[in-house]
Amino acid sequence: MDIKGKEILVTGGAGFIGSNLVVRLAKENHVYVVDDLQTGSIRNLSSVYSDIDFVKDRVINLKDYCFDPDYIFHIGLYSSSPMYKENPYLVGDLVKDMISVLELARKKNSMVVYASTSSIYNGVKPPHREDVIPYVTDFYTEARYSTERISELYSKLYNINVSAMRFFSVYGYNERSKKKFANLVSQFMWDMHEGKQPVIYGDGEQRRDFVFVDDVVDALINAAMYNSGFNVYNVGTGKNYSLNDLVKKLNEHLKTNIKAKYVENPMAKTYVHETLADTKKAEEKIKFKAKIGLDEGIDKLIKYYGY
Numbered sequence: 001m002d003i004k005g006k007e008i009l010v011t012g013g014a015g016f017i018g019s020n021l022v023v024r025l026a027k028e029n030h031v032y033v034v035d036d037l038q039t040g041s042i043r044n045l046s047s048v049y050s051d052i053d054f055v056k057d058r059v060i061n062l063k064d065y066c067f068d069p070d071y072i073f074h075i076g077l078y079s080s081s082p083m084y085k086e087n088p089y090l091v092g093d094l095v096k097d098m099i100s101v102l103e104l105a106r107k108k109n110s111m112v113v114y115a116s117t118s119s120i121y122n123g124v125k126p127p128h129r130e131d132v133i134p135y136v137t138d139f140y141t142e143a144r145y146s147t148e149r150i151s152e153l154y155s156k157l158y159n160i161n162v163s164a165m166r167f168f169s170v171y172g173y174n175e176r177s178k179k180k181f182a183n184l185v186s187q188f189m190w191d192m193h194e195g196k197q198p199v200i201y202g203d204g205e206q207r208r209d210f211v212f213v214d215d216v217v218d219a220l221i222n223a224a225m226y227n228s229g230f231n232v233y234n235v236g237t238g239k240n241y242s243l244n245d246l247v248k249k250l251n252e253h254l255k256t257n258i259k260a261k262y263v264e265n266p267m268a269k270t271y272v273h274e275t276l277a278d279t280k281k282a283e284e285k286i287k288f289k290a291k292i293g294l295d296e297g298i299d300k301l302i303k304y305y306g307y
């Protein structure tokens with residue numbers, strides 16, 4: 001199923017996940033992208049650039065434009081935990097940005113689907129269900145949890161339809177621009193292809209629910225089509241792998257024999273040890289079930305990079 005003939009605003013559309021979404025939507029809709037290019041790149045949009053309207057600006061300035069979107073996909077949120085630790089004021093910025101999106105949605109009667117995170121489950125025993133009460137762990141997750149609460153409030157007060165999508169560990173096409181913040185599947189693959197050892201924090205037994213970006217795009221579109229009211233949805237596969245498993249798989253697929261380099265974890269206090277999505281709610285409410293397993297995802301990437 002896809003969205004057709006609509007006006008769509010994508011914030012963060014030049015980033016990794018956002019650009020994959022824009023490429024999918026641009027064929028049959030009118031898409032505006034707002035991105036300040038802090039971690040994204042226009043190159044991610046080269047295949048659709050002439051079909052979309054691109055604005056280089058920050059989300060906080062949405063009010064300065066006359067957008068009238070049917071759907072707002074808000075993916076332009078500072079994307080990595082260390083950024084917030086370095087500058088805790090980003091927590092406030094994220095909430096202000098969310099309010100800019102929700103105010104636009106309120107005025108224009110738009111539906112909102114936005115990027116939350118599975119890091120919210122840090123320290124919670126897996127599998128992770130949407131209704132757990134999160135622990136207080138770091139600035140990044142506090143910021144995201146606040147956006148969920150504000151969204152629920154807007155939904156209650158003004159009947160806005162909002163889906164908060166808790167992405168698990170997303171990997172896939174267009175990740176180069178994220179550099180050191182890219183997913184470990186991609187970072188390890190880049191390193192191992194160059195004959196370098198992938199660096200693992202700790203013993204490598206930490207586990208991640210890795211989800212391929214094409215599945216994430218499906219989840220975002222399904223939420224836009226099927227959600228009503230305010231809801232939080234997990235976007236994962238329901239299966240997880242340790243980083244040691246990942247290195248083993250990459251060696252098999254790349255036909256290499258490279259050992260990981262184990263180092264002390266510099267982020268021990270806020271580190272997430274295991275993520276594993278409970279996928280029931282997304283399956284039932286928005287008909288989303290991830291289709292691409294880790295082996296298939298790795299193969300797709302190897303083909304994409306020509307390795």
Ligand SMILES: NC(=O)c1ccc[n+]([C@@H]2O[C@H](COP(=O)([O-])OP(=O)(O)OC[C@H]3O[C@@H](n4cnc5c(N)ncnc54)[C@H](O)[C@@H]3O)[C@@H](O)[C@H]2O)c1
Pocket residue numbers: 011012013014015016017018034035036037038039040041057058059060075076077078079080097115116117118119166167168169170171178183
């Ligand atoms: N990739 C993952 O595994 C993952 C997991 C959980 C959550 N998320 C969340 O999903 C979202 C997208 O992640 P991504 O991996 O595509 O990251 P990304 O850094 O590639 O994409 C974010 C994009 O938003 C833009 N941006 C950020 N803040 C902005 C602002 N205030 N105004 C305008 N543009 C802004 C950046 O320039 C970038 O293009 C992020 O919010 C991230 O926290 C990602």
